[in-house]
Amino acid sequence: AQSVTQLDSQVPVFEEAPVELRCNYSSSVSVYLFWYVQYPNQGLQLLLKYLSGSTLVKGINGFEAEFNKSQTSFHLRKPSVHISDTAEYFCAVSGSNQFYFGTGTSLTVIP
Amino acid sequence: GAVVSQHPSWVICKSGTSVKIECRSLDFQATTMFWYRQFPKQSLMLMATSNEGSKATYEQGVEKDKFLINHASLTLSTLTVTSAHPEDSSFYICSALGPQGITAFFGQGTRLTVV
Numbered sequence: 001a002q003s004v005t006q007l008d009s010q011v012p013v014f015e016e017a018p019v020e021l022r023c024n025y026s027s028s029v030s031v032y033l034f035w036y037v038q039y040p041n042q043g044l045q046l047l048l049k050y051l052s053g054s055t056l057v058k059g060i061n062g063f064e065a066e067f068n069k070s071q072t073s074f075h076l077r078k079p080s081v082h083i084s085d086t087a088e089y090f091c092a093v094s095g096s097n098q099f100y101f102g103t104g105t106s107l108t109v110i111p
Numbered sequence: 112g113a114v115v116s117q118h119p120s121w122v123i124c125k126s127g128t129s130v131k132i133e134c135r136s137l138d139f140q141a142t143t144m145f146w147y148r149q150f151p152k153q154s155l156m157l158m159a160t161s162n163e164g165s166k167a168t169y170e171q172g173v174e175k176d177k178f179l180i181n182h183a184s185l186t187l188s189t190l191t192v193t194s195a196h197p198e199d200s201s202f203y204i205c206s207a208l209g210p211q212g213i214t215a216f217f218g219q220g221t222r223l224t225v226v
Contacts, residue, residue, distance in 0.1 A: 032213050043117065043204050043217040044155075051213060090154065092215070099145060099206070099215050103154040 002027040002093045006102035013081055014110050021076040021105045023065075023091030033074040034092040035065055038104075044090065050074060061085065081109045113209045114138055117218025124195055124225055132190045132221045134205030140185035141207035145215065146178075149202045161188045195225040 005024045013019045025031065032051050036044040048059025055067040065076045074091060086109045091102040114137040124130050134144060142163050147155040159167045159180050167180035177199075179191040188207075192199055202222055206215040 034214070036217070041202070041220070041222065043115075043219040044206070046214065046216070049214055094213065094215065098160070099157075101155050101157075106152070 002029075002031055002095055002098070002100045004091050004093050004100050004102040006091055006105050008105050009103065010106045010108070012108045012110055015083055016080045018079050019077065019081050019085075019107065021089050021091075021107065023074045023076065023102060025072050025074065025091075025093045027072075027093060027095060029095055031093045031095045033065075033067060034094065035059065035063070035074070035076045036090045036092060037061075038088040038090065040087075047076070047089075081107075083109050083111060085109050113214070113216045115141075115205065115207050115216045115218045117205050117221055119221060120219055121222045122224070124223070126196055126225055127194055129191055129193045130195055130223060132192075132203055132205070132223075134188045134190070134207070134218050136186045136207045136216075139207075139210045141188075141209075142185065143208040143212070144182060144188040145206045146180060146188075146190050147204045147206070149204060149220075155204060158190075192223065195223070197225045199223065200225045 003026050007022050034049045035047040038044050048057045050057045050067045058064045089105045116135045118133045144161045146158045158173045159169045161167045161180050161182040163182045169175045182188040204220045206217045
């Protein structure tokens with residue numbers, strides 16, 4: 001079985017500062033990893049995904065994530081955040097036609 | 112590509128009535144679709160997994176007779192909330208596994224308010 005842990009429920013950060021949102025997963029099989037963003041009253045939008053190959057994955061809006069198999073992590077990073085990045089971020093793992101989400105991290109960018 | 116459309120985006124209904132929510136994959140065929148429920152400031156709670164042409168698989172604690180799921184075609188899954196009550200008010204989101212069966216693409220969600 002797979003599971004996802006997002007340790008930080010809320011992350012406040014000043015505008016133009018860097019940010020890292022943490023995600024750890026557990027799985028007994030090979031998995032695919034994802035980060036999604038959710039703006040208020042909207043569905044989820046795919047930010048980036050890791051399927052195979054290079055462990056550093058670049059996504060939309062300047063976000064990137066690094067897959068670390070030994071640490072079973074897939075942390076999301078952005079070197080300089082913008083006010084418009086304020087949203088809920090979900091890490092997810094998939095395998096065997098199932099999707100498992102973390103509890104989400106609320107990112108608040110402070111002007 | 113890989114667009115999922117969910118309709119309606121917002122609905123208000125009277126207590127005791129039924130509401131149907133549609134989830135369509137617009138430019139791909141989706142063998143597997145998921146239905147989620149989300150409470151304010153919380154994560155997505157998987158309600159059921161829907162596979163085309165077969166009965167949906169419900170998560171523990173989800174009433175299958177209350178939340179009817181139909182996945183009659185490769186591009187459409189529906190969730191019907193039967194005899195809705197105020198406690199069913201929530202944000203419902205569907206997703207579909209994309210063409211390669213790996214990535215999930217989400218609808219825009221449906222805000223259901225039962226009065």
